[in-house]
Amino acid sequence: MTRKELFDGVQDIFRDIFDEDDMVIEDKTSSDDIEDWDSLNHINLVSAIEKEFEIRFALGELMALKDVGAMIDLMIEKLK
Amino acid sequence: MEIYKKITALEYPLDVNIILRKKKSIKKYLLLQDNLIEKNIVILGGSTTSEVKNILELFLLNNGIKANFYESEYNKFYEDALFGNDILDKFNPDIVYIHTSNQNIIKYPGYKESESEIATLLSNEMQRYKSIWSSLFKFDCAIIQNNFDYTLDRSLGNLDSSDIHGKTYFINQLNSEFAKSSREIKNLYINDINYLSSYLGLKDWFDKSLWHQAKYALSLSAIPELAFSISKIINSISGKTKKCLVLDLDNTCWGGIIGDDGLGGIHIGTETAVAETFTSFQIYAKELKQRGITLAACSKNDFKNAKEGFEHPESILKFDDFTSFKANWDPKHQNIIDIAKEINIGIDSLVFIDDNPVERDIVFSQVPSVAVPDIGADVIQFIEHIDRNGYFEPISLLADDINRNQYYEDNKKRAVEQSTFKSYDEFLVSLDMTAEIKSFSSIYLDRITQLTNKTNQFNLTTKRYTTGEIDTITLSDEYIKVYGKLTDKYGSNGLVAVSIGRIENRTCHIDLWLMSCRVLKRDMEFAMLDELVNKCKDQDVSEIIGYYYKSSKNSMVSDLYEKFGFELTDANSEDTIWKLDIANYENKNKFIGVNND
Numbered sequence: 001m002t003r004k005e006l007f008d009g010v011q012d013i014f015r016d017i018f019d020e021d022d023m024v025i026e027d028k029t030s031s032d033d034i035e036d037w038d039s040l041n042h043i044n045l046v047s048a049i050e051k052e053f054e055i056r057f058a059l060g061e062l063m064a065l066k067d068v069g070a071m072i073d074l075m076i077e078k079l080k
Numbered sequence: 081m082e083i084y085k086k087i088t089a090l091e092y093p094l095d096v097n098i099i100l101r102k103k104k105s106i107k108k109y110l111l112l113q114d115n116l117i118e119k120n121i122v123i124l125g126g127s128t129t130s131e132v133k134n135i136l137e138l139f140l141l142n143n144g145i146k147a148n149f150y151e152s153e154y155n156k157f158y159e160d161a162l163f164g165n166d167i168l169d170k171f172n173p174d175i176v177y178i179h180t181s182n183q184n185i186i187k188y189p190g191y192k193e194s195e196s197e198i199a200t201l202l203s204n205e206m207q208r209y210k211s212i213w214s215s216l217f218k219f220d221c222a223i224i225q226n227n228f229d230y231t232l233d234r235s236l237g238n239l240d241s242s243d244i245h246g247k248t249y250f251i252n253q254l255n256s257e258f259a260k261s262s263r264e265i266k267n268l269y270i271n272d273i274n275y276l277s278s279y280l281g282l283k284d285w286f287d288k289s290l291w292h293q294a295k296y297a298l299s300l301s302a303i304p305e306l307a308f309s310i311s312k313i314i315n316s317i318s319g320k321t322k323k324c325l326v327l328d329l330d331n332t333c334w335g336g337i338i339g340d341d342g343l344g345g346i347h348i349g350t351e352t353a354v355a356e357t358f359t360s361f362q363i364y365a366k367e368l369k370q371r372g373i374t375l376a377a378c379s380k381n382d383f384k385n386a387k388e389g390f391e392h393p394e395s396i397l398k399f400d401d402f403t404s405f406k407a408n409w410d411p412k413h414q415n416i417i418d419i420a421k422e423i424n425i426g427i428d429s430l431v432f433i434d435d436n437p438v439e440r441d442i443v444f445s446q447v448p449s450v451a452v453p454d455i456g457a458d459v460i461q462f463i464e465h466i467d468r469n470g471y472f473e474p475i476s477l478l479a480d481d482i483n484r485n486q487y488y489e490d491n492k493k494r495a496v497e498q499s500t501f502k503s504y505d506e507f508l509v510s511l512d513m514t515a516e517i518k519s520f521s522s523i524y525l526d527r528i529t530q531l532t533n534k535t536n537q538f539n540l541t542t543k544r545y546t547t548g549e550i551d552t553i554t555l556s557d558e559y560i561k562v563y564g565k566l567t568d569k570y571g572s573n574g575l576v577a578v579s580i581g582r583i584e585n586r587t588c589h590i591d592l593w594l595m596s597c598r599v600l601k602r603d604m605e606f607a608m609l610d611e612l613v614n615k616c617k618d619q620d621v622s623e624i625i626g627y628y629y630k631s632s633k634n635s636m637v638s639d640l641y642e643k644f645g646f647e648l649t650d651a652n653s654e655d656t657i658w659k660l661d662i663a664n665y666e667n668k669n670k671f672i673g674v675n676n677d
Binding site: 013016017018019039040043044047048051058059062 | 097100101102104105108128130131289290292293294296300
């Protein structure tokens with residue numbers, strides 16, 4: 001799976017969770033940019049990503065994720 | 081009428097991923113429905129409840145209930161219940177849901193503690209919940225309380241469930257105390273997460289990582305199942321449970337085709353594995369029947385062949401178990417409409433089980449208010465589709481429910497007699513009817529409350545009451561409140577009619593007037609009116625005001641007050657207001673001997 005494909009999959013999840021069909025995210029998108037991206041929705045996002053890509057994040061890893069780019073990089077790492 | 085399809089992801093088997101990901105768009109869709117009824121629901125959480133609330137909202141909407149929520153702050157369930165706060169005190173809840181779990185147990189037994197010290201721990205833990213429940217009585221609302229799930233880890237291993245120091249043992253005792261309390265306290269209903277967590281598997285139920293990150297006491301994927309379970313209780317409290325199970329016959333009640341294979345050729349009994357699975361299904365249907373669910377048959381068959389199937393010596397169900405039996409070659413949706421008419425219940429009270437997907441489609445598309453679970457073709461799956469969807473979830477086992485089938489069967493006999501009389505009046509005389517029509521008394525609180533919540537057709541205002549409200553009305557002098565029980569030569573029909581009038585300045589306003597459809601056309605409503613007028617005169621009331629509020633189901637009583645001789649005073653919309661001056665009232669009931677206060 002390419003980074004682009006991963007990115008598109010993650011974007012679909014963002015669109016579902018925040019219910020905005022035309023939402024566009026970028027590498028540098030972070031919780032500061034999306035009003036509803038609070039700690040509880042963060043859990044919902046991560047959980048949906050784990051299910052969709054069949055990966056599992058460890059506790060400490062989640063704390064360190066600053067933006068979408070960091071999240072995708074970590075996913076690439078895990079999918080290797 | 082708006083064409084609106086239920087969301088299948090929200091029915092068994094749940095599509096958990098869709099629910100969690102698409103909850104916002106599902107909610108938008110469900111909010112487009114007409115005729116949503118509103119409920120105020122308080123969630124008191126012993127752990128995080130955010131997603132529990134979001135997902136519960138969907139399940140309720142899918143059943144026509146729009147919830148307004150109040151959520152306690154994190155783990156403030158005890159404080160909110162006992163001490164309240166400004167918002168909660170004004171919220172006026174219909175339902176309080178207490179979302180606690182084993183994480184909220186304050187202290188488990190220590191290994192050195194004696195039996196009596198452990199008994200004290202148990203009693204302390206119980207005392208917390210008992211004070212929560214009694215503090216909530218002031219709201220006159222239903223309380224839904226989780227019992228306790230088991231802990232994932234057991235340092236005592238298998239001994240944990242048998243030694244008095246074990247956590248599992250302690251939890252079992254607490255659960256047994258909760259069950260006891262729910263039998264003693266009106267309006268307290270247990271949400272059995274102990275069962276639910278074992279159904280799902282404890283290791284999938286509890287997510288340690290999610291607990292430490294976000295203080296959710298269950299995994300995200302378990303939340304839809306939890307919300308589903310709560311919604312079943314709320315449906316039941318709101319009188320939305322189904323009443324009648326409609327069964328196809330060939331390859332549903334037995335294996336094979338009775339018309340082709342003959343009585344000796346169908347699979348039922350214990351001879352083979354296939355026969356056994358059909359027998360299991362019949363046993364389940366029989367259990368439902370024994371606790372008051374009505375059975376009906378709907379089969380494309382010659383009547384004689386279909387009936388013969390139940391004469392099989394190993395058949396658990398017998399022909400007489402079916403209150404309505406349709407075996408013919410008419411389209412099934414037509415038969416199903418006839419079944420509802422014959423039994424005299426709403427079409428949305430039916431659940432249709434058929435192994436044939438084409439028949440399911442026809443019924444579902446022609447009469448969408450009938451529940452038609454997508455059961456597949458394998459009988460081994462059928463029970464779970466009925467059971468897990470909670471169509472018949474009861475909140476209590478009232479004698480009246482268990483006897484309901486008897487009433488319907490007696491009604492069949494009455495119908496046979498009716499056809500042999502010259503006039504309807506003559507038939508009514510022959511029934512030797514007597515009624516007990518009296519003011520509410522405490523022994524009937526549950527039955528009266530239940531009737532107010534589930535009677536839809538013969539109900540002028542469709543006003544719903546909680547047990548607490550009925551209790552208050554029973555004790556108040558400002559209300560005239562009468563119930564009616566009707567007996568005839570075939571037996572008792574039970575408590576079937578309820579009227580509540582509120583007195584203000586010599587005027588009686590009829591807030592509620594309802595009657596069970598099982599006694600339609602028996603003149604019971606006239607006997608009730610006579611008693612209401614009597615009581616009005618005793619209290620120096622001079623006129624009675626009746627209200628008809630149109631709902632989707634109560635058109636049969638739109639002209640009731642007219643029949644009663646009331647004058648129409650107001651008809652701005654489909655709702656109407658009626659007035660009766662009682663000075664020259666003459667009794668209307670001619671056929672029922674009345675035993676009053």
